[in-house]
Amino acid sequence: MGGNGGSGTNADKRPNELLGSWFVRSGWSKGELARQVNRRARQLGANHISTDTSRVRRWLDGENPREPIPRILSELFSERFGCVVSIEDLGLRAARQPTAASGVDLPWTGPQTVAQLGEFSRSDLMLARRGFLGTSLALSAGPSLIEPMQRWLVPTPGAPAASAPESPLDSRRPGRLSKPELELLESTTRMFRQWDAQCGGGLRRKAVVGQLHEVTDLLQEPQPEATTRKLFKVAAELAELAGWMSYDVGLQPTAQKYFVLALHAAKEAGDRPLGSYILSSMSRQMIHLGRPDDALELVHLAQYGSRDCAGPRTQAMLYAMEARAYANMGQPGRTKRAVRMAEDTFSEVDEWDEPDPDWIRFFSEAELYAENSHSFRDLAYSAGRSPAYASLAEPLMRRAVDLFAKDGEHQRSYALNLIGMATVHLLQDEPEAGAEFASRAMTVAKKVRSERVNTRIRKTVGTAVRDHAELGAVIDLAEQLAVDLPESEAV
Numbered sequence: 001m002g003g004n005g006g007s008g009t010n011a012d013k014r015p016n017e018l019l020g021s022w023f024v025r026s027g028w029s030k031g032e033l034a035r036q037v038n039r040r041a042r043q044l045g046a047n048h049i050s051t052d053t054s055r056v057r058r059w060l061d062g063e064n065p066r067e068p069i070p071r072i073l074s075e076l077f078s079e080r081f082g083c084v085v086s087i088e089d090l091g092l093r094a095a096r097q098p099t100a101a102s103g104v105d106l107p108w109t110g111p112q113t114v115a116q117l118g119e120f121s122r123s124d125l126m127l128a129r130r131g132f133l134g135t136s137l138a139l140s141a142g143p144s145l146i147e148p149m150q151r152w153l154v155p156t157p158g159a160p161a162a163s164a165p166e167s168p169l170d171s172r173r174p175g176r177l178s179k180p181e182l183e184l185l186e187s188t189t190r191m192f193r194q195w196d197a198q199c200g201g202g203l204r205r206k207a208v209v210g211q212l213h214e215v216t217d218l219l220q221e222p223q224p225e226a227t228t229r230k231l232f233k234v235a236a237e238l239a240e241l242a243g244w245m246s247y248d249v250g251l252q253p254t255a256q257k258y259f260v261l262a263l264h265a266a267k268e269a270g271d272r273p274l275g276s277y278i279l280s281s282m283s284r285q286m287i288h289l290g291r292p293d294d295a296l297e298l299v300h301l302a303q304y305g306s307r308d309c310a311g312p313r314t315q316a317m318l319y320a321m322e323a324r325a326y327a328n329m330g331q332p333g334r335t336k337r338a339v340r341m342a343e344d345t346f347s348e349v350d351e352w353d354e355p356d357p358d359w360i361r362f363f364s365e366a367e368l369y370a371e372n373s374h375s376f377r378d379l380a381y382s383a384g385r386s387p388a389y390a391s392l393a394e395p396l397m398r399r400a401v402d403l404f405a406k407d408g409e410h411q412r413s414y415a416l417n418l419i420g421m422a423t424v425h426l427l428q429d430e431p432e433a434g435a436e437f438a439s440r441a442m443t444v445a446k447k448v449r450s451e452r453v454n455t456r457i458r459k460t461v462g463t464a465v466r467d468h469a470e471l472g473a474v475i476d477l478a479e480q481l482a483v484d485l486p487e488s489e490a491v
Contacts, residue, residue, distance in 0.1 A: 018091030
C-alpha cells in the first residue's frame with residue numbers, strides 16, 4: 001500500500017471536506033488528478049508512486065496519504081488556482097502530526113511554526129517560478145484575526161524544548177551553525193531591508209522568501225538553544241519583510257499570512273519588541289484596507305506586549321500608528337493626543353543607552369513627521385475633506401519631504417510623502433501645487449518597484465483630474481501619468 005501513498009490506517013475516517021471542496025472547484029476528474037500526481041512524482045524522483053482513481057477516492061473519503069503526496073497535491077492545486085494552497089488548506093496532515101488550523105489561527109508551538117513557515121514559503125516560491133501571483137483566497141479581519149493574535153502574549157506551558165542541549169561536540173556536528181554563519185544571516189537580512197526601502201518590494205521579494213525558506217530548513221536541524229532562538233529571530237524578521245514586500249506589491253492575503261507567521265517566530269525567539277513591530281505592520285495593512293478598528297486593536301496589543309521592554313523609538317512608532325488608526329476612525333481628540341505622545345517619546349531616543357535593532361532604524365525624524373502628517377491628512381478625509389486638518393498636516397509633511405529628499409536610502413518613503421504633499425494641497429484647493437508634487441512623486445516612483453506607490457499616485461491624479469480637469473497643470477499631469485505609469489505592474 002505504501003507505493004500508492006496510503007497512510008495505512010482507516011480508523012475513524014471522515015470525508016476530507018477541505019480536499020473535496022478544492023477538488024470540485026478544480027474541475028478535474030479523479031483520473032486527471034491521479035495522472036498529474038504520478039507525473040509530478042516522477043519529476044521528483046518518487047518513482048514508487050502509482051496513483052489511480054480509487055486512491056484519489058480514498059483521499060477524498062478521508063485517507064491520509066504519505067509524503068510526498070500531500071506536498072504534490074499542494075503544488076498542483078496552487079498552480080491550478082494561482083494562489084498558495086497549503087497542505088493545511090487541503091486538510092492533509094502527515095502521519096502522527098497534530099492537526100493545525102488554517103488561515104491565521106495557528107498553534108503557538110515551535111515545530112508547527114517551522115513547518116508552516118517552510119510550507120508557505122515553499123509554495124510561494126513554487127508559484128513565483130511558474131509565473132503566478134501568490135495570493136490566498138481570503139483575508140482575515142475582525143475577531144477572526146484579533147483573537148488569535150492576542151495569544152501572542154499567552155505563555156505556552158509545557159512546550160517541548162525546540163532544540164538540543166549544547167555539548168562540547170556541538171561545533172563538530174553536521175548542521176550546527178557557527179557564529180560567523182549566524183552573523184552572515186543577520187547581515188543578509190539587513191541588506192534585504194535596505195533594498196526594500198530603496199527599491200520597493202517588487203525587486204527582491206522572491207529573494208527574501210527564498211532566504212526565509214533556507215532558514216526554516218536550518219531550524220529543522222538540531223541546534224543549541226541559543227542558536228535556535230537566533231534563527232527564530234532571523235526567521236521572524238525575514239517573514240515580516242516578506243509580508244511587507246507582499247503588501248507593497250498588492251498581495252494582501254499573502255502579506256497577512258507572512259505577518260502572522262513572523263509573529264509566531266518572534267514569540268519562539270522570545271523577542272517581544274520585534275513582535276510589537278510585526279503587529280504594527282499588520283496594523284498598517286489594516287489601515288490600508290480600510291479597517292481602522294482592527295488596526296487600533298493590533299497596535300494596542302503591540303503597545304501592551306512591549307510596554308516594559310521596547311525602546312523609545314519603537315514606542316514612538318507605535319504611538320504614531322495609534323494616531324493613524326484614530327484618524328481613520330474620525331477621532332480628532334485621540335489622534336492629537338497620540339501624535340503628541342509620539343513626538344514626546346521620540347524626543348527620548350537620544351537618551352536611550354541601548355542600540356536600536358535594525359528593524360526600527362527606519363523610524364527616523366523624517367518618518368515621525370511623515371506619520372503624524374498623514375494622521376492629520378487622514379483626519380481631513382474623515383471630516384469630509386476638511387482644509388483645517390489639511391493645514392495641520394502641511395508643515396509636518398513639508399518637513400518630511402525635505403528630510404527624505406536628502407536621504408538616498410528611503411526612496412519609497414520619499415515618493416509616498418511627495419504624494420501625501422500633493423493630496424494635502426488638493427485638500428487645500430491648491431491644484432497647481434498638488435500637480436507639482438504629484439509630478440515629482442512620479443519621477444521617484446519610476447525608480448521604485450512598489451504597486452502601493454503607483455496606486456496612490458493614480459488615485460491622487462484621478463482626484464486632481466476629477467476636480468480640476470480644465471487646469472493646464474492637471475492636464476499635463478494626466479499626460480505624464482499615461483507615459484510614466486501606464487498600467488499596474490505586479491510582481
